Amino acid sequence: MDSSDVINPATGAVFTAVPANGVTETDAAIERAQRAFMSWREVAPGDRARLLRRFAAVVDDHIEELAALEVRNSGHTIGNARWEAGNVRDVLDYYAGAPERLSGRQIPVPGGIDVTFHEPLGVVGIIVPWNFPMPIAGWGFAPALAAGNTVVLKPAEVTPLTAIRLGELALEAGLPEGVFTVIPGKGSVVGQRFVEHPAVRKVCFTGSTPVGKSIMAGCADQVKRVTLELGGKSANIVFADADLERAAATAPGGVFDNAGQDCCARSRLLVQESVYERFLSLLEPAVKAFRVQDPALDTAEMGPLISAAHRDKVASYTGDAEVAFTGEAPGGDGWWFPPTVLLARSSSDRHWREEVFGPVLSVMPFHDEAEAIELANDTEYGLSGSIWTRDLGRALRVSRGVQSGNLSVNSHSSVRYWTPFGGMKQSGLGRELGPDALLSFTDVKNVFISTDS
Ligand code: TAP
Numbered sequence: 001m002d003s004s005d006v007i008n009p010a011t012g013a014v015f016t017a018v019p020a021n022g023v024t025e026t027d028a029a030i031e032r033a034q035r036a037f038m039s040w041r042e043v044a045p046g047d048r049a050r051l052l053r054r055f056a057a058v059v060d061d062h063i064e065e066l067a068a069l070e071v072r073n074s075g076h077t078i079g080n081a082r083w084e085a086g087n088v089r090d091v092l093d094y095y096a097g098a099p100e101r102l103s104g105r106q107i108p109v110p111g112g113i114d115v116t117f118h119e120p121l122g123v124v125g126i127i128v129p130w131n132f133p134m135p136i137a138g139w140g141f142a143p144a145l146a147a148g149n150t151v152v153l154k155p156a157e158v159t160p161l162t163a164i165r166l167g168e169l170a171l172e173a174g175l176p177e178g179v180f181t182v183i184p185g186k187g188s189v190v191g192q193r194f195v196e197h198p199a200v201r202k203v204c205f206t207g208s209t210p211v212g213k214s215i216m217a218g219c220a221d222q223v224k225r226v227t228l229e230l231g232g233k234s235a236n237i238v239f240a241d242a243d244l245e246r247a248a249a250t251a252p253g254g255v256f257d258n259a260g261q262d263c264c265a266r267s268r269l270l271v272q273e274s275v276y277e278r279f280l281s282l283l284e285p286a287v288k289a290f291r292v293q294d295p296a297l298d299t300a301e302m303g304p305l306i307s308a309a310h311r312d313k314v315a316s317y318t319g320d321a322e323v324a325f326t327g328e329a330p331g332g333d334g335w336w337f338p339p340t341v342l343l344a345r346s347s348s349d350r351h352w353r354e355e356v357f358g359p360v361l362s363v364m365p366f367h368d369e370a371e372a373i374e375l376a377n378d379t380e381y382g383l384s385g386s387i388w389t390r391d392l393g394r395a396l397r398v399s400r401g402v403q404s405g406n407l408s409v410n411s412h413s414s415v416r417y418w419t420p421f422g423g424m425k426q427s428g429l430g431r432e433l434g435p436d437a438l439l440s441f442t443d444v445k446n447v448f449i450s451t452d453s
Contacts, residue, residue: 001025004157004184009075009304010295010334018160021185026152026193029181033123033150034199036178041120041148045099052099052146055173056092059085062169066134066162068296073161074133075303075335077295080258088138088166091417091433095146098438102147112450118442120148121225122201125194127187127215128163129207130156130306131261131357135415136229137163139432140204141180147441151180152200154191156207158306160184187211195219202226202441206263209380209426216429227430227440229263229422231355232383235376236266236412237398239369240275242388243410248282251361252290252327254386254412256339259302260314260359263427264384264406264414267356268344270372273365280363283341284325287361290339292329305335305358314358317351318342324363347378355381369394373401382424384414405431 002020007013021029043051059066066088067081076084104116126140133155141151155163160182167182183190187207194200195218202225205215209230219226236254238247254266271279295303305311314337327339337359344352344364352362366372376385382404389395395409405423406414415421420434430440 004160006073006161007158007307008072008334009306012308012333012335015072016161018164018184020157021183021190023189023193026183026185026190027197029152029183030123030125030193030197030199032178033152033181036176037120037122037150040145040150040176040179043148045102048099048146048148049096051174052092052096052142055170055175056089056096058169058173059089059092059166062165063089066165069161069165070134071295071303074130074159075295075306076258077300077303078298079300081295084132084134085162087135087417088142091135091138091142094417095142095438098143098146099148102438102442104444109448111452112448114446114448117445117447118147118439119445120442122149123199124149124151124202124204124441125191125200126151126153127191127194127203127205127207128153128155130159131258131263133159134162134166136206137166139417139421139437140227143438144202144204144441145175145180147438149202149441150178152194153180153182154187154194155182155184157184157186191215192218195224198222200224204432205229212428225440227422227432228428229432230383230426230428231357231381232263232265232423232427233268233353233355233379233381234264234266234384234386234404235268235270235402236386237270237366237372237376237388237402238272238275238279239372239387239389239391239394240272241390243390244275244279244282246410247388248279249286250412251283252286252339253301255361256290256302256359259305259337261306261310261357263355265357266384266386266412267361268352268376269361269363270366270375271363272372273367276365280324287325287327287339287341290327292327292336292338294330302339302359305337308335310358311335311337314356314360317354317356317358317360321349321351347375353379369398373398376402376404380426383427386412
């Protein structure tokens with residue numbers, strides 16, 4: 001079997017290799033998952049819940065190991081990586097509450113009794129990107145397993161290690177063989193088989209918008225369910241009446257966290273023109289103080305980019321743009337890039353329109369509330385965003401006006417596992433997390449029982 005090198009992005013050094021599975025191995029894994037489904041769906045709800053809680057506990061026992069693996073494989077800061085492993089545990093615990101509460105309805109009808117069941121779909125294929133290997137995997141597999149499905153999961157080729165380890169931990173926790181299988185390999189091979197193989201009844205995809213569109217088109221052929229979490233170009237809107245010091249102090253974290261490789265990155269900063277100059281003067285020291293360091297250090301706020309090719313892509317946005325100021329980044333080996341703030345000359349600037357997926361913030365002034373909403377919505381994306389104001393009415397008006405799936409007022413929070421997460425427009429289809437995600441891994445079955453004698 002072919003293999004694929006795994007590189008530490010902080011040094012550029014290859015440190016291991018993993019198998020690159022082909023079509024034969026993928027089909028075998030899908031067919032094992034299909035067989036495992038027949039018994040997994042029959043596991044009593046309380047027992048399925050117990051197994052998921054045990055899986056959460058085993059993940060909890062391995063937080064440090066998983067975090068260290070992510071620092072090395074993905075260049076995530078150790079603080080973030082610990083949160084990410086903890087998020088897998090929390091999402092498993094949250095959905096462990098679901099099997100025993102997955103109730104249908106009893107609907108009043110004449111002549112009998114009508115009941116609905118939330119039936120599992122079968123095998124669910126999860127395709128994970130490289131930017132958040134652990135959480136995005138968990139947002140798919142935890143509710144899918146809780147609802148009684150079995151899962152095949154393909155990590156991104158460059159960041160497979162934590163997913164492979166989670167697959168091992170699932171077995172250690174007592175999940176039966178074939179219930180949760182991790183299959184590393186190329187998207188065009190393993191991921192494509194998830195789309196094509198008839199036993200896979202749903203594909204959860206997170207990644208780029210073009211690949212998401214091709215997956216949706218491929219799934220149409222078998223009317224396969226699909227959840228898509230795609231790109232973003234989210235706005236951080238700062239009104240003149242906001243707590244400007246706090247808005248400026250937190251803006252770098254809102255875009256440079258995970259080196260900007262975050263679909264929710266607030267990569268467009270809109271500042272009301274009456275406070276524009278003052279805000280930039282507050283922002284500059286915050287950007288310069290953002291600590292870009294060896295991600296294994298507890299003090300690191302940002303690590304390297306994922307690959308040399310990705311660094312080249314990010315750099316292509318800054319070449320001819322007007323740079324307001326930059327932060328610092330280590331030199332030498334590894335795929336480092338400094339936090340960079342660009343001034344947008346117009347809304348047609350490439351760095352203002354396209355998802356850079358790096359530590360690049362584009363800034364533009366706006367006149368009033370109406371223009372802020374218009375500029376925020378002038379994008380094909382609609383994933384996230386922030387609104388800074390002390391005016392509650394304005395906060396609500398702008399929240400309703402911005403076409404985006406996840407907004408936060410006076411903070412940069414996007415992902416909370418208790419609440420729905422997903423995009424409007426070309427940022428995606430469907431919602432993950434929260435109380436309703438579970439149902440997207442089920443089909444409703446209606447049964448009528450005649451009471452006529
Ligand atoms: P994608 O190519 O979309 O990769 C995401 C996942 O899909 C990976 O596991 C990938 O496998 C797989 N994949 C690729 N082609 C596929 C196919 N034809 N069928 C099935 N699966 C397939 O993203 P990328 O190249 O890693 O990143 C490119 C850009 O996408 C980034 O610069 C960023 O703008 C955006 N992006 C967005 C997100 C989020 S969270 N929305 C995440 C990552 C990237 P391989 O690993 O083998 O390629």
